[in-house]
Amino acid sequence: MTRLFLTTALVAGLALPALAVQPAEGEKLAENQSYTFWLLDAIKTADPQKNTDVEGSDIIRQLFEGLLNEDDKGAPVPGVASGFDLSEDKLTYTFHLRPEAKWSNGDPVVAGDFVYAWRRLANPETASEYAWFMELMNVENASAVVKGEKQPEELAVKALDDHTLEVRLSTPTPYFPKMVTHGSTFPVNQKVVEAEGDNWTQPGKLVGNGAYVLKSHDLGVQISMEKNPEYWDAANVVMERIKGLTVNDNNVALTRYQAGELDRVQIPAGQYPRLKEQFPDQAISIPYSCTYAYLLNVSEKGPEALKDVRVRKALSYAMQRDVVVNQILQGGQKPAYNWSHWAIEGFQMPEIDYAGWSQAERLEKAKALLAEAGYGPGKPLKLTLQYNTDENHKKIAVAAQQFYKQIGVELTLNNVEWKVHTDRMQSQDFEMARYAWCADYNEASTFLDYFRSTGMNYGKYSNPEFDRLMDQSKTSEDPNAQYTAAEKILAEDMPLVPVYQYSKVDMIRDDIKGLPTENVMNDWYAKDIYRIQK
Structure with missing residues (x-):
């Protein structure tokens, strides 16, 4: 030994x-x-x-x-x-x-x-x-x-x-x-x-x-x-x-920080540049191993439309990640076209085709896919996006509503408290749901195992080849080969809409x-x- x-x-x-x-x-x-x-x-x-x-x-x-x-x-x-x-x-x-x-x-x-x-x-x-x-x-x-x-x-x-x-x-x-x-x-x-x-x-x-x-x-x-x-x-x-003080409104939490009631608080969307200039010794933005996404319910309880991969891809292509990162958040986050966070130790980012397209190309492709799936003028795709209470989640959801409107999708927003949100996801009582996964340990399997058929996987995605790759990774000399292949499968099946990969943007x-x-x-x-x- x-x-x-x-x-x-x-x-x-x-x-x-x-x-x-x-x-x-x-x-x-x-x-x-x-x-x-x-x-x-x-x-x-x-x-x-x-x-x-x-x-x-x-x-x-x-x-x-x-x-x-x-x-x-x-x-x-x-x-x-x-x-x-x-x-x-x-x-x-x-x-x-x-x-x-x-x-x-x-x-x-x-x-x-x-x-x-x-x-x-x-x-x-x-x-x-x-x-x-x-x-x-x-x-x-x-x-x-x-x-x-x-x-x-x-x-x-x-x-x-x-x-x-x-x-x-x-x-x-x-x-x-x-x-x-x-x-x-x-x-x-x-x-x-x-x-x-x-x-x-x-x-x-x-x-x-x-x-x-x-x-x-x-x-x-x-x-x-x-x-x-x-x-x-x-x-x-x-x-x-x-x-720990629970404050559901991030802007109120920042005010309480500024009043001396908190020693650490998340910076609300869009305020990092200003606060970094004013308080360079307190405002930080560092890589944080979490990915923000909209989960799609592909279970039997999910809407029929989301069982069509063309619809799922259209929803992902129409998400304007650069707008979310550069205009809404402004805190050093990166656009996400995959699931595993870029900074995870050893992770090799796969080549994902739509990540290299312009947003105009993605929108054009999204409209074509929806039309192929039977949606368009006279038959709009109607979906509900559920998100938990937070000003940042709300801003992104409102923006998503506008992004999807451009491809003929009518998105209804449903804001609920955290416990209700998680309970509904656990019982597949949702259509689209705001979600984030934060690594349990510093290795890419912590992200990818989520989407195993037996994983937490609230949308109940299942692909035998994905499961096989993840099983294979457990005994592989270099599991990153399997992780890269698994990410490509997620990009093909699109059981989620990746939005951005986190930075920890705080006042300390x-x-x-x-x-x-x-x-x-x-x-x-x-x-x-x-x-x-x-």
């Missing part, structure tokens, strides 16, 4: 202690060590195995800790595990858990806590939307457990002793260490979960193993956390208190230090940040 520690690359060596927060030379810590950040929507759950949202993940990353964390560039570094061994056949990972790790109630964190959490994730009775993630990790027997064909106890994850966790894979998976930084793999305290049932994530009941403990949660208003004295590295955690107070700006995942840990004296 090879003993491994994680840095920017996997290298042989001994496990090292995690790096503590270190203010730079000349920086003095402020007396006030609190951090308040913006949340667009209410947090649906703080349960690691049931969360599906980016914002929920941000909260879970503070309250719980997985086997590994990410450094400021996104590379895996020690978390509960100080290091691991990898077998010669690259199928067995043996994680060594630090004995000083504790739950917030003082219980020791043991390997059995991870076994329980992983079985819970895969167990159909949990009804986790992220059960498929255990399959993507290629944990042996995961698919059979998720399908209910085997018992959760048959999942190939085992506690060799309290501080040694063994995981067996069905196929070598080089990016597996990156995957265990994802919240769905974090441990939960079995005693607390089983005693409290669905209420176990409430303030006063939740027991976590992260650097912070939950103090209060007023759903849709605020969530507050305080430093966890039981955290194994509490001595090196500087930030004492963190709070210049006295807040330690937030990552070189991690394309943009995952952050409050334990690594601090406030300096100004």
Whole structure:
């Protein structure tokens, strides 16, 4: 076996202690060590195995800790595990858990806590939307457990002793260490979960193993956390208190930032150039591994028109991405003609034909395709686009309505709250839906596995050749060949309208230090940040 520690690359060596927060030379810590950040929507759950949202993940990353964390560039570094061994056949990972790790109630964190959490994730009775993630990790027997064909106890994850966790894979998976930084793999305290049932994530009941403990949660208003004295590295955690404020209106959130109520907020569409000029030390735009798209419902419950690939292509061709990026957003985003984000590590962007056309050519082709499909004067194509509450989503939706009007499509806009939006997508109760996928780990399969027949895949797209390529990628020497081919299939079948690929466009107070700006995942840990004296 090879003993491994994680840095920017996997290298042989001994496990090292995690790096503590270190203010730079000349920086003095402020007396006030609190951090308040913006949340667009209410947090649906703080349960690691049931969360599906980016914002929920941000909260879970503070309250719980997985086997590994990410450094400021996104590379895996020690978390509960100080290091691991990898077998010669690259199928067995043996994680060594630090004995000083504790739950917030003082219980020791043991390997059995991870076994329980992983079985819970895969167990159909949990009804986790992220059960498929255990399959993507290629944990042996995961698919059979998720399908209910085997018992959760048959999942190939085992506690060799309290501080040694063994995981067996069905196929070598080089990016597996990156995957265990994802919240769905974090441990939960079995005693607390089983005693409290669905209420176990409430303030006063939740027991976590992260650097912070939950103090209060007023759903849709605020969530507050305080430093966890039981955290194994509490001595090196500087930030004492963190709070998330839910503000559905991005412009109102910016106003609250300017009033001093928030330390970080997303910049509303179109305002980055002005704010960067006025506040060069606070306004940032950095690559962020998310893609914004309109999902098309191609399931049996979807509209008949969207079962025609000509219609789907027409909708994609008519989307004027340059207008969205350059006139509406203006924050460094890039037009998207594919699904995987351009900045994902190792990803090779495929040649996609319509990406090279002029917008006039795309519009002409879109009109021709709609006419071929039987739509035109006297028989307009009528569709409804659903989007969740946010000023930026609204601006893009209104623009899309005008883009589609140019090719004879009558688009009705339907704005709903986030929970309603996600519930409807999950039950295929939509025609077109605003959606974004943010990478769960820094590798292109996190995007492409979404569109597998067995993926989250709210529009229920299915293509056997796409599935075959993604299966093949799991054992490929260079999976990027399969990823490129899979992207080409998506461009041919068009189960979505790609719109743009994200940049993280934020205002961050210049006295807040330690937030990552070189991690394309943009995952952050409050334990690594601090406030300096100004």
